[in-house]
Amino acid sequence: MTVSLPHLTDVRPNVPVERLLADLVPPRHFAAASFGSYRADPVHPSQQATVDRLVEVAAGLSASSTGWLKRLVGARSGSQVAIYLDGGFGVGKTHLLASLAHAVGTEASAYGTFVEYTNLVGALGFAKTVEALSTKRLVCIDEFELDDPGDTVLMSRLLRELADRGISLAATSNTLPDSLGEGRFAADDFLREIQAMSARFEVLRVDGEDYRHRTLVAGASSVSDSAVADAVRGRPGALIDDFDELLSHLSHVHPSRYGALLDTVTLLGLTGVHPVSDQSAALRLVVLVDRLYDRDVPVLLGGSGEADLFSDEMRAGGYRKKYYRALSRLGSLAADGRELVEQAV
Known part of the structure; x- marks a missing residue:
């Protein structure tokens, strides 16, 4: 029997104004x-x-x-x-x-x-x-x-x-x-x-160098989609999503709710990751990466992984700082995800 794995796309967060005010404190990563x-x-x-x-x-x-x-x-x-x-x-x-x-x-x-x-x-x-x-x-x-x-x-x-x-x-x-x-x-x-x-x-x-020691596109090898699913299966708080389905879901959730979207997530696995061609989708992904980083949520990237996630044109355009920050942070979270999986082997 095939057991359905939990998805982030199933989460519909409700964030009252009171929480927006209460959340104005340093995030978990910097607690x-x-x-x-x-x-x-x-x-x-x-x-x-x-x-x-x-x-x-x-x-x-x-x-x-x-x-x-x-x-x-x-x-x-x-x-x-x-x-x-x-x-x-x-x-x-x-x-x-x-x-x-x-x-x-x-x-x-x-x-x-x-x-x-x-x-x-x-x-x-x-x-x-x-x-x-x-x-x-x-x-x-x-x-x-x-x-x-x-x-x-x-x-x-x-x-x-x-x-x-x-x-x-x-x-x-x-x-x-x-x-x-x-x-x-x-x-x-x-x-x-x-x-x-x-x-x-x-x-x-x-002044200084990026302590995360990532290249502009972190360049770490991706994990196979099947390995992502195996890592998520049975792990409390771990979710898995198809990359395109997640990008679509983010378009229906206000960015102010992305943090609440991750409230109980301990690991996020993404399958079918590929370069993002639509800038609106890319910018929503940047916000999600920031919230993942704030909350120290490791990620596993299937498909093509981080390679060419944002195009040269995007990284040279008006939102380039956001893309560079996201790549640096995503590289760090992906390394945490791979380490988590390796420890479990």
Whole structure:
């Protein structure tokens, strides 16, 4: 008798507005992130310099900062700040941003990706989002997107409203891997797009190599579709989906619900993986990869695997930063999936 395996396409998540607000904390992958657990590379002194500055910022924003910690930050203690972490993929910017949120306190800070904040505005409305976030001392925005003019204007206005209310801000974005260390391009783009807010932001450069050690397309060999099915079978929380069917399912689920889609998933196996030709489908896949990475969900890729998943044209276009980030993260998750399977053998 053939036993039907569970699929992600069977999941229909319901996400109330209250959860959108409650989820504005560092994700599972960075639940234990701290400045102490960040391993600054001595080859790139900007990493330790950034840690040192963020320690100052956290101490100044922490309501419990007293004694030697207050003396450490001196005149800057308690002052409003706006920080932008500028650097390439995999240098630990998200780790540092999550560490800052933890250091200030998850009750006093809000932490989310650019997409999560735009989704929040869509669900609550602009005025109510400002009111909700104004209860915090610090708002952290990970992966600030510069490729959608409408969303960028929306977020620029949101940041301005929050800053005018005395809320401190911290954001990250990415420099392309082929920028050869000239990361000012990312910083300049960010400051230009937020226009009226640009003078308030202090840019902290984080140099270094992608710690995930992936090539632009990770290039790891794929797993056969039958091996994917064997790995999923009998494993609690493991799901398997045909790649095309999953892409179709994602088109019917709002991206704000992708996290809830993965609530109980411990391993995701995908069969029939192939290059994605439709950009809308590719961008939805990018969001799913981000949520998988946030939640440390290993993946197994059948079919052609990661090879040429996004075309050269996509990786050279306006959404290229999203695709490079997704490939770096997917490569890491695929390696975790293969290791999981090998351990079970």
